[in-house]
């Protein structure tokens with residue numbers, strides 16, 4: 001038995017980056033995955049899982065659309081007999097516009113995908129997870145992808161940062177409102193990670209021979225790979241985190257552990 005043997009798991013944004021890495025890892029540990037994405041990446045992830053001997057179905061959804069989220073939940077229940085876990089991870093950056101260049105339409109679209117998406121995942125996923133938890137006697141979990149951008153400024157546009165701050169709060173509110181249901185809700189706050197969303201940054205730095213500068217502000221002095229975030233998401237979704245609820249887990253190489261000061265170099269850190 002592995003941590004997710006036989007568990008029914010929806011991953012949104014499963015077509016790329018952190019979502020794909022998590023879908024593959026869930027399936028490798030026996031999870032039955034619904035790979036949900038706006039793009040054909042959903043089918044590709046399901047194919048990769050199948051090739052590796054795992055179980056997955058793909059569905060094209062807009063994670064910020066209520067009927068689409070309901071369809072993903074219904075598919076999980078129909079295919080796998082219930083729902084245990086949702087990793088509400090789909091997100092968009094919306095670009096780097098400052099406040100004065102941000103239109104209300106851009107603000108609304110970023111909030112729709114990044115914040116209303118996780119809200120819908122809770123609204124429609126939690127009742128089914130709670131129902132299944134009552135039947136099986138096993139608790140369930142929802143993990144929402146927020147960002148270091150949601151903790152303080154400096155890591156995203158106003159729209160993106162506000163949306164991710166909302167996600168952190170949503171996890172706390174939902175954990176409280178699901179009291180007694182045996183469904184935990186937590187947020188994951190990634191730092192800079194090499195995915196579709198940030199590929200341009202990494203590619204540009206490599207071409208310019210400056211990859212060593214990417215992520216240099218954190219004490220690990222590098223960006224993350226998607227699997228490093230996916231493993232943290234799996235922790236929050238698993239029974240290893242059975243008493244972790246309503247929290248935001250920051251996985252950023254230590255970036256947010258300091259105020260912005262000139263780092264002192266001591267002993268080994270000077271190498």
Ligand SMILES: NC(=O)c1ccc[n+]([C@@H]2O[C@H](COP(=O)([O-])OP(=O)(O)OC[C@H]3O[C@@H](n4cnc5c(N)ncnc54)[C@H](O)[C@@H]3O)[C@@H](O)[C@H]2O)c1
Nearest residue numbers: 013015016017018038062063090091147192193195196197
């Ligand atoms: N990459 C980073 O540095 C970083 C840092 C902090 C937070 N995040 C967050 O991590 C999450 C995953 O992003 P990623 O970095 O893996 O990027 P990514 O672009 O590689 O993956 C995002 C996936 O979400 C899908 N998607 C976008 N809008 C969607 C919608 N409306 N409905 C369904 N699917 C949709 C995309 O098609 C894509 O497959 C996002 O919420 C992002 O905001 C990323």
